[in-house]
Amino acid sequence: MREARDERARVRGAQRGSVSDLEALFRTHWPRAFRAAYLVTHDAAAAEDIAQESFLAALRALDRFDRRRPLGPWLHRIVVNRAIDWTRTRRLRAEVELADVLPATPEASMTGDETFSALARLSPEHRAVIVMRYLLEFTPGEIAEALDLPRGTVNSRLRRGLDALGDEL
Amino acid sequence: MRPELERIEIPGEQHARERAWTVASAAFAERRPVNGRRRMWRPAIAVVAVVAALAAVLSPPGRAVLDEIRDAVGVEHPQPALFSLPAPGRLLVASDAGIWVVQQDGSKRLLGPYREASWSPFGRFVVAASENELAALEPDGGVRWTLARPGVRSPRWTGSETDTRIAYLGRQPRVVAGDGSGDEPLCAASVRRVAPAWRPQAQLAVALTAPSGAVYVVDLDGCLRRWTSSPTRARRLEWSSDGARLLVIGSDGLRVLDGRTGEVVARPRGADAAFHPGTHELARIETRDDTSAVVLGARTLFRGAGELRGLAWSPDGRWLLVGWPAADQWVLVRADGGRRIRAVSNVSEQFRSRSFPRVEGWCCE
Numbered sequence: 452m453r454e455a456r457d458e459r460a461r462v463r464g465a466q467r468g469s470v471s472d473l474e475a476l477f478r479t480h481w482p483r484a485f486r487a488a489y490l491v492t493h494d495a496a497a498a499e500d501i502a503q504e505s506f507l508a509a510l511r512a513l514d515r516f517d518r519r520r521p522l523g524p525w526l527h528r529i530v531v532n533r534a535i536d537w538t539r540t541r542r543l544r545a546e547v548e549l550a551d552v553l554p555a556t557p558e559a560s561m562t563g564d565e566t567f568s569a570l571a572r573l574s575p576e577h578r579a580v581i582v583m584r585y586l587l588e589f590t591p592g593e594i595a596e597a598l599d600l601p602r603g604t605v606n607s608r609l610r611r612g613l614d615a616l617g618d619e620l
Numbered sequence: 621m622r623p624e625l626e627r628i629e630i631p632g633e634q635h636a637r638e639r640a641w642t643v644a645s646a647a648f649a650e651r652r653p654v655n656g657r658r659r660m661w662r663p664a665i666a667v668v669a670v671v672a673a674l675a676a677v678l679s680p681p682g683r684a685v686l687d688e689i690r691d692a693v694g695v696e697h698p699q700p701a702l703f704s705l706p707a708p709g710r711l712l713v714a715s716d717a718g719i720w721v722v723q724q725d726g727s728k729r730l731l732g733p734y735r736e737a738s739w740s741p742f743g744r745f746v747v748a749a750s751e752n753e754l755a756a757l758e759p760d761g762g763v764r765w766t767l768a769r770p771g772v773r774s775p776r777w778t779g780s781e782t783d784t785r786i787a788y789l790g791r792q793p794r795v796v797a798g799d800g801s802g803d804e805p806l807c808a809a810s811v812r813r814v815a816p817a818w819r820p821q822a823q824l825a826v827a828l829t830a831p832s833g834a835v836y837v838v839d840l841d842g843c844l845r846r847w848t849s850s851p852t853r854a855r856r857l858e859w860s861s862d863g864a865r866l867l868v869i870g871s872d873g874l875r876v877l878d879g880r881t882g883e884v885v886a887r888p889r890g891a892d893a894a895f896h897p898g899t900h901e902l903a904r905i906e907t908r909d910d911t912s913a914v915v916l917g918a919r920t921l922f923r924g925a926g927e928l929r930g931l932a933w934s935p936d937g938r939w940l941l942v943g944w945p946a947a948d949q950w951v952l953v954r955a956d957g958g959r960r961i962r963a964v965s966n967v968s969e970q971f972r973s974r975s976f977p978r979v980e981g982w983c984c985e
Contacts (some may be wrong), residue, residue, distance in 0.1 A: 465648075473648050485637070489630050499636040500960060506644055564625040585621035600852055 459518050466513055473510075481506065482522050483587065484530045490567075490582045491534035491575055501537060505529040527587045528597040529580050535598075538575035569616050577612040581603055635697040643961065698963035699948055701970055702726050705982075706952055706962060707934035711941075712737055712746060712980040715973035719748050719980070721759045728970075731761050736980065739779045740784065740798070743984030747775040747786050754788055756800060765800035778818035778826075784842070787816040787826050793839065807843035817857035817866070819879065827866055831853045835868055835877065847882035849875075860895045866894055867902070874904070890915070892927065892930065896955070897937040903955065905931065905942070914942050914953060922954045922961065932979040943967070945976040 458479070464472030484505060488498035509526050510518075516522070570578055579598065583589040591609065595602040630636075701755065704726045705711065711722040718733040733747035734755065746757045746765065749772040756764040775788040775864070777798065784798030793806040793816060806816070806826070814829040824840035831850035853870040859879065860867070866882075868875040874893050876886040890904030895915065903916045905928050912928035914921045922928075925945035933940055938956045943949075950967050954960035964970075971977040 458956055470645065470648065473645070474641070477644060481637055481640060482633075485633065485640075486626070486628075486630065490625060490628070493943045495631045495633075495636070498630070499632075499640065502636075502958060503640045503643060506640060506646055510644060581621075582625065586625045588622070 455521060458522060461515060462513075462518050462522055466516070466518075467542045476522060477506070480526050483523070484526055487527055487582050487586055488530050490570060490586065491531060491578050492537055493567075493571055494537075497537050498534070501533045502530055505533060509582075524587070524589065524593065524597075526588075527583070531583055531587075531597065535575055535579050573612055573615055577608050577615070580608045581612045581616070584609055632697075639697060639961075700965055702728075702950070702964045702967075705851040705934070706954075707936050707939045709935040709984055711932070711982050712739060713971055713977050714970070714980050715971035715977040716975055717972035719746065720971055720977075721746065729759070730972075731757050731759075735871065736774060738776050739883075739981045739983040741779050742781070745777075745798075747777050747788075749775050749788065751774055753959060754786070754796070756786075756798070767796060767800055767803060769794070769803070774811065774815035776816050778820075778824070778828075785818075785824060787818065787851050788815060789816070793828060807840070809840050812854070814854050817859055819863045819866075820859050820861055821863040827857050827859070829857070835866070835882065837866075837879075837882070844967075847880075849877055849882040850884070858893075858895060860900050861898055865895070865900050869893060876900075876902075876971055881886055894931040894933055897933050897935065899937075903931050903933070903940055905929070914940065916940075916955055921955060922951055924951070929976070930979055932982045934982055935984055941979055941982065943976060943979070948976070950979075968981060 461472040461475050465476060468488070481502065485498055485502040488501040489495060492498050492501065505526060508529060509522070570581070578595055583594045583597065584591070589597065591602060591605045592614070594600070595605045598605070633871060636806050648836050665919050692901060702722065705722065705724045708724055710724065713720040713722060713735060717730060719731045719737040720728050721731060722728040731746060731748060732755070734750045737746050737748040739746060744759075746759060748755050748757055752768055752770055752772060754767040754772045754775055758764060769790050771790050774787040775786050777784060777786045777801070779785055779798060785795050786798060787806055789811065793811050794803060795802040795806040808833055809849040812829040812831055812833065817827040819825040819827060819837060825837055825846065826840065827835055827837045829835050829852070830848070833853055834848050835854055835857065836848040837846040839846060849978045851869075852868050852875060853872045854868045856869040858867045858869070859865070864879045865885070866877040867881050868877060869892055869911050874888050874890050876888065877883065887903055888904060889908050890902075892918060893904040895902060901917055903914060903921075906913050907927065908914050910924060911925055914928060921940065922942065924944055924947070926944070928942050928944055930943045931940060938954060940953045940955045942953065944951055948965060948967050950964045952962040952964070958980055967977055968974065
């Protein structure tokens with residue numbers, strides 16, 4: 452409750468030009484936005500671009516933003532949708548989908564992270580719902596609304612995603 | 621599940637966050653104040669200025685020549701090599717080692733020890749000039765033909781799918797067919813050493829610079845001179861993609877000429893400029909005191925200490941590449957609304973050059 456109140460105050464401050472409030476919002480929301488983009492795209496440079504552009508889009512819309520709504524879900528929704536778009540575009544360009552042909556991505560090998568490797572085996576659409584549910588803590592209903600999907604599709608993607616992760620992990 | 625997802629290590633996360641904050645705070649400082657918030661605006665700029673100044677003081681010496689306040693900063697943590705281009709197309713680069721083709725995935729190939737080069741109209745070939753040779757090359761380095769001529773300079777290729785011509789300078793301006801045949805003088809008797817510029821959307825009309833500095837356009841068919849401008853100090857000529865405007869980049873500044881009459885229609889400020897593809901809008905390099913800025917219309921896209929040199933648009937018009945010799949960097953600036961910046965360092969070393977490499981063209985999706 453208090454967090455929500457603090458965030459509203461920061462949004463109001465940023466709307467009035469306060470750099471310190473903007474910085475507080477940035478520090479709160481950037482890490483998760485960047486992480487979400489990375490977990491969907493599995494490309495650090497693309498994730499940086501996506502998170503950065505999403506944050507700038509939020510800045511551009513700051514004056515019109517309804518302070519009663521929390522900023523995070525709004526920002527993260529933009530991030531995840533852009534990340535999904537990016538992965539789709541990449542597939543359309545017929546670039547090699549590393550996850551399809553390699554046991555793990557090079558970055559995964561470097562981090563040695565089993566979760567990351569397991570995620571890499573999922574489709575971007577499945578990764579997106581997993582990330583939204585378990586990293587960004589959207590409810591299935593919120594995911595359905597954010598991604599413009601039927602609720603049943605979200606549930607089935609979550610179930611299949613978790614099954615696949617369970618197998619891998 | 622969440623702890624697992626948060627434990628995943630992301631390469632370069634810290635630097636990404638710093639870059640993003642720099643860009644976001646600069647964008648915030650440029651945000652137009654809305655009614656009732658004007659009083660808050662100046663303090664906001666002041667705070668950003670103080671933050672930037674503190675960052676400069678606290679940063680390691682030599683970083684970005686002094687982190688003065690810039691409209692867009694992204695070069696503190698440049699990529700150490702050109703890993704990829706941010707937009708479709710291929711770069712043609714001239715360095716001390718010769719002419720290079722850089723593919724979108726960052727792979728590059730040295731075509732040979734040529735001094736200058738340009739793309740064929742559809743980017744399938746390259747025409748390159750060495751001291752006494754003109755050569756048509758394939759982007760993989762294969763030589764299609766060569767032509768021995770003294771003092772070859774500034775080759776430029778134009779034409780359609782079926783009929784192309786290459787204009788170049790030697791002891792006099794000359795023109796040769798795209799298959800290397802029919803080399804002959806190009807109408808005019810003598811010109812300055814300014815690269816010819818073929819007029820787009822026109823049947824083999826080319827802009828040249830007379831010894832007086834006047835720019836003129838001549839039709840190859842009949843050697844008919846279309847118009848002649850007043851004298852300039854032209855160093856480079858560039859047409860807008862519709863052929864309606866001719867940009868004259870001179871040692872005395874910029875002039876935009878009407879492509880049909882040669883009359884001056886604008887004298888924008890700047891030391892260098894390039895037409896935004898498909899438009900008459902100019903990206904310009906403005907230099908004031910010890911700072912240079914890349915400006916598009918009224919927007920400053922990037923500002924850096926020292927000289928910025930050379931502008932190359934991506935074929936899709938979304939990205940602009942500018943050289944920053946003092947930092948040995950190429951800076952890639954997103955120009956279509958976003959404020960994304962990418963920088964690549966060690967440019968000279970990557971192209972085996974002691975002088976700063978020059979981008980000859982970014983061609984063709």
